Amino acid sequence: MTSSAPSTLPAPATWRHCSGCGAPVEECPGCSGAYEPWRFCVDCGRRLTVQVTPTGWRARCRGCRGVLQASHGAAR
Amino acid sequence: MRALAAASSGWFGGRLASPAVPATTELLADARRALLDDGRPLALDELAALAAVPGADVRGLAALAHEVRLARCGDAVEVEGILSAKTGGCPEDCQFCSQSARYDSPVKAVPLLRHDEVVAAARETAALGASEFCLVYAVRGPDERLMAHLEDVVPLVRRETGLNVAVSAGILDDGQARRLAEAGTHRYNHNLETARSHFPHIVTTHSWEERFDTCRLVRRHGMELCCGVLLGMGESDEQRIELLGQLREVGPAEVPLNFLDPRPGTPLAGRPLVAALEAIRWIALFRLALPDVILRYAGGREVTLGDLQEMGMTAGINALIVGNYLTTLGRAPQEDLVMLDKLRMPIGTLSKVI
Numbered sequence: 001m002t003s004s005a006p007s008t009l010p011a012p013a014t015w016r017h018c019s020g021c022g023a024p025v026e027e028c029p030g031c032s033g034a035y036e037p038w039r040f041c042v043d044c045g046r047r048l049t050v051q052v053t054p055t056g057w058r059a060r061c062r063g064c065r066g067v068l069q070a071s072h073g074a075a076r
Numbered sequence: 077m078r079a080l081a082a083a084s085s086g087w088f089g090g091r092l093a094s095p096a097v098p099a100t101t102e103l104l105a106d107a108r109r110a111l112l113d114d115g116r117p118l119a120l121d122e123l124a125a126l127a128a129v130p131g132a133d134v135r136g137l138a139a140l141a142h143e144v145r146l147a148r149c150g151d152a153v154e155v156e157g158i159l160s161a162k163t164g165g166c167p168e169d170c171q172f173c174s175q176s177a178r179y180d181s182p183v184k185a186v187p188l189l190r191h192d193e194v195v196a197a198a199r200e201t202a203a204l205g206a207s208e209f210c211l212v213y214a215v216r217g218p219d220e221r222l223m224a225h226l227e228d229v230v231p232l233v234r235r236e237t238g239l240n241v242a243v244s245a246g247i248l249d250d251g252q253a254r255r256l257a258e259a260g261t262h263r264y265n266h267n268l269e270t271a272r273s274h275f276p277h278i279v280t281t282h283s284w285e286e287r288f289d290t291c292r293l294v295r296r297h298g299m300e301l302c303c304g305v306l307l308g309m310g311e312s313d314e315q316r317i318e319l320l321g322q323l324r325e326v327g328p329a330e331v332p333l334n335f336l337d338p339r340p341g342t343p344l345a346g347r348p349l350v351a352a353l354e355a356i357r358w359i360a361l362f363r364l365a366l367p368d369v370i371l372r373y374a375g376g377r378e379v380t381l382g383d384l385q386e387m388g389m390t391a392g393i394n395a396l397i398v399g400n401y402l403t404t405l406g407r408a409p410q411e412d413l414v415m416l417d418k419l420r421m422p423i424g425t426l427s428k429v430i
Contacts, residue, residue: 021182021340035337035378035405039182049184053159054200054399055409 009068012041017045038068078323100133104140105403106158111144114128114415117324123365124317127357134357138391139194141360145392149366152424153416154395156208156372157201160402161229162188162222166214168281172306174339174403175214181341188213188222194229195236202237204398204409207425209233210265210302212402218281223255230259240425242302247282248290257297264294267300268322271279277307291326304332304374307358308350316358320365330395331369333362335376337404350376352384356391363392365397370395370426378407386415395426 015025020032022040032038037050041061048059048068059068094201103125110116118126129137164185166175174181189197197207211229213222222245230241243256244265256264268287269275275284294301303326305319323331335350350358363371371386372395381388415422 028154033379035407037403037405047184048180049186051163051186051189052160052400052403052405053197054159054204056200057400068260 009038015042017042022047078171087162088136092120100129100136103129104136107364107393108140108143111364112147117367118364120317120339123320123361124314126364127313127317127361127403129357131353134186134360135351137360137364138356138387141363141392142390144367144396145371146362149370149394149426151421152205152394152426153389153421154208154370154372154426155204155206155412156202156210157198157239157399157400157421158210158212158397158401159189159194159197160186160200160214160358161194161211162186162213163240163403164214166216168216168279171270171343172278172309172336172339174342179341179343181284181339188225189227191232198233198237198239202239205413205423206398207215207423208242208262209239210244211245213246213267215246217248218252223252226256226261227259230256230261234260235306237281244302246290247286248293250293251349253290253293253297253299257299261299263300264292265332266306267304267306268319268326269304269306270309270311271318272322273318274309274311274315288322288326291328300329301326302330303328303331304330304334304372306334306336307355308336308347308376309344309382310347320333320362323366328366328369330372331362331366331391332372332374332397333359334374335380337376337379352381354413355380356384356387358386359391359393372396373399375404386419389415389419389421394421413419 017024017040018028018030019038019040019042021028022045037052037057038048038059041048041064044063046061046063048061050057050059107118107126110118126137162374164175164183165177167177169176169178174183201209226243233303235239240262242265243261244264270278272284291301291303335355336347338345338347371393373393374397377385396412398412400406
């Protein structure tokens with residue numbers, strides 16, 4: 001994926017959707033496991049396009065933000 | 077032995093250490109003699125008997141497996157990185173896989189990565205002290221575009237990082253296997269996944285025999301074979317023994333041991349995890365069945381073993397995937413390095429041919 005400067009992960013307090021299933025936070029406050037990258041956009045709930053690499057992962061939402069990036073391991 | 081066991085639980089309220097069930101101590105002694113003194117492989121029925129030892133005896137089974145690993149392979153651990161270089165959109169219907177286009181999985185397709193992206197990921201792996209890097213593609217088999225990509229990227233990664241390059245790109249024909257070998261592919265991965273008798277319950281778009289044939293082709297063209305399994309898909313213990321026999325027939329240099337991490341949207345999403353002690357038992361069985369292989373901790377390690385990950389390293393495991401997997405995350409590489417340091421297991425290359 002081409003990337004603009006990747007941004008750090010938005011804090012849970014700002015989420016409108018669950019990063020694990022995409023449901024609105026009122027329905028699901030967070031169901032992502034410890035060993036999962038984000039799968040859904042926390043702003044609009046769309047599926048993210050995710051690339052996992054040996055020491056990190058990056059994700060992009062077609063609808064909103066540019067590229068998210070997390071360096072090793074933590075999904076949060 | 078039986079009287080002593082009864083006395084210890086009755087008179088002394090169990091304060092005496094109860095001996096392992098006699099049958100187990102004999103089984104383990106016979107297995108030890110066969111593998112380490114006589115240098116002969118265990119028969120499948122011997123493995124089946126070992127697979128059935130009581131839970132309290134799994135530690136003893138693991139200790140024997142560890143002894144066999146040390147005797148046959150030494151104490152080094154091979155560390156490998158892995159990369160999904162083409163993600164999702166796979167036409168096959170493997171029920172465990174989040175990358176199948178057939179299931180409603182959150183995993184979105186990512187097309188073939190550029191060369192520079194592959195090299196960057198390889199560098200991440202090299203920086204961790206790994207010796208092997210596996211490029212994985214979610215395909216049934218390579219089309220000509222993917223073959224051309226591989227013929228470029230395999231020598232490129234080797235040149236840029238010094239890593240041994242492994243490839244996993246599905247079912248091969250004879251010409252493709254030859255071309256991959258000529259491109260310098262160190263090891264080709266193609267898992268049998270499960271026993272032949274269980275396979276049709278898991279995959280219908282290709283046959284177990286097709287996988288077996290690709291495995292043979294890899295060896296015929298002089299590449300090392302990496303052939304792994306995925307436990308926890310509803311197979312029986314008998315089928316796991318059947319699988320061990322089938323693995324012996326393809327003669328892999330490496331066996332990655334995957335434990336099912338049930339994936340949302342796939343038919344196996346609702347399966348329970350393999351219990352940690354069951355995983356330890358089968359790690360030991362795999363080592364006892366295939367004493368000379370590189371037995372690698374692969375997918376599902378963290379979620380299945382949890383706090384027992386270190387125990388697996390002294391139950392027969394002598395290799396691991398460091399960092400993240402194809403679509404899921406692993407634990408921090410530093411934790412693995414600390415674990416290996418604590419176990420005094422040096423990181424090294426275990427292949428016979430480099």
